[in-house]
Amino acid sequence: MCDSMNSNSHKNSKKLGQCFLKDKNFVKKAINRANLNNDDIVLEIGLGEGVLTKELAKVAKKVYVIELDKRLEIFANEVIKEYPNVSIIWEDALKVDLDSLDFNKIVANLPYQISSPITFKFLERKKGFDLAILMYQYEFAKRMAGKEDTKEYGRLSVAVQYSADVKMICKVPPTAFSPKPKVDSAIVSLVKKNPEYDVLDEKMFKNLLKALFQHRNKTVGKALVNSAHEIKLSRESVKQFVEEYSEAFDFKERVFKLPGFKIGELANLLTKFNS
Numbered sequence: 186m187c188d189s190m191n192s193n194s195h196k197n198s199k200k201l202g203q204c205f206l207k208d209k210n211f212v213k214k215a216i217n218r219a220n221l222n223n224d225d226i227v228l229e230i231g232l233g234e235g236v237l238t239k240e241l242a243k244v245a246k247k248v249y250v251i252e253l254d255k256r257l258e259i260f261a262n263e264v265i266k267e268y269p270n271v272s273i274i275w276e277d278a279l280k281v282d283l284d285s286l287d288f289n290k291i292v293a294n295l296p297y298q299i300s301s302p303i304t305f306k307f308l309e310r311k312k313g314f315d316l317a318i319l320m321y322q323y324e325f326a327k328r329m330a331g332k333e334d335t336k337e338y339g340r341l342s343v344a345v346q347y348s349a350d351v352k353m354i355c356k357v358p359p360t361a362f363s364p365k366p367k368v369d370s371a372i373v374s375l376v377k378k379n380p381e382y383d384v385l386d387e388k389m390f391k392n393l394l395k396a397l398f399q400h401r402n403k404t405v406g407k408a409l410v411n412s413a414h415e416i417k418l419s420r421e422s423v424k425q426f427v428e429e430y431s432e433a434f435d436f437k438e439r440v441f442k443l444p445g446f447k448i449g450e451l452a453n454l455l456t457k458f459n460s
């Protein structure tokens with residue numbers, strides 16, 4: 186998606202999603218939305234040329250940056266020289282234990298190829314976080330923020346909104362980056378929250394999300410039968426479940442119309458049925 190030579194003849198890696206933010210207005214927007222003060226410790230994923238890092242370091246107490254590409258060391262040295270409150274961790278962000286780092290905010294122009302696993306890694310961090318301001322591919326951001334009964338609504342929407350409030354802040358055009366990506370981007374804010382509904386078994390909830398949204402336009406009953414293997418039941422057992430709970434749950438509703446709490450209820454019924 187991003188493949189060209191930059192000003193320092195470092196070949197940007199397409200595989201590493203190296204589209205660097207050039208438009209200072211969007212850097213400012215992200216910084217403003219992060220509402221930083223000198224008590225904040227910030228995590229950034231992906232140093233790039235350090236444009237965002239420097240702005241974070243000006244206001245925050247400390248900035249941790251996880252960067253995979255050692256070829257960017259020249260930019261890292263320049264940043265650290267000017268801002269000693271920046272620490273670079275040369276690692277794959279997906280492999281770093283986020284609980285071993287003390288931070289309360291996350292601000293990043295994410296490498297889009299790891300959008301999903303890194304977001305769940307943030308959300309599953311035991312220590313939580315106060316606020317994350319993140320750049321994603323626009324389509325992905327819309328799916329994260331999607332509400333029931335819209336075309337963006339899906340497994341990602343329910344799973345992310347279960348543990349965070351998601352807000353789309355603004356759309357960002359390809360011209361804000363160098364090299365220009367082929368797709369639009371968006372800045373999103375995530376505020377970690379306690380789930381608004383109880384789920385007895387999170388594994389069942391996750392399996393159920395997968396099962397349901399493989400058939401988002403079908404009725405819940407049909408989706409469950411067709412994806413019975415995802416919830417570790419036989420088709421026969423699912424039919425029995427639907428019959429047993431037909432008064433407690435509307436299995437004729439379409440999957441894409443089910444709000445998260447209803448999916449939580451259904452997961453709990455399945456957990457009871459299994460026990």
Ligand code: SAM
Pocket residue numbers: 201202203204205206207230231232233234235236237238251252253254257276277278279293294295296297299
């Ligand atoms: N923050 C910079 C900016 O806004 O210009 C760079 C953003 S660029 C979209 C993504 C950065 O993440 C690149 O520097 C890339 O090398 C780095 N990166 C890609 N995959 C990574 C991974 N798995 N772990 C850590 N960094 C990664």
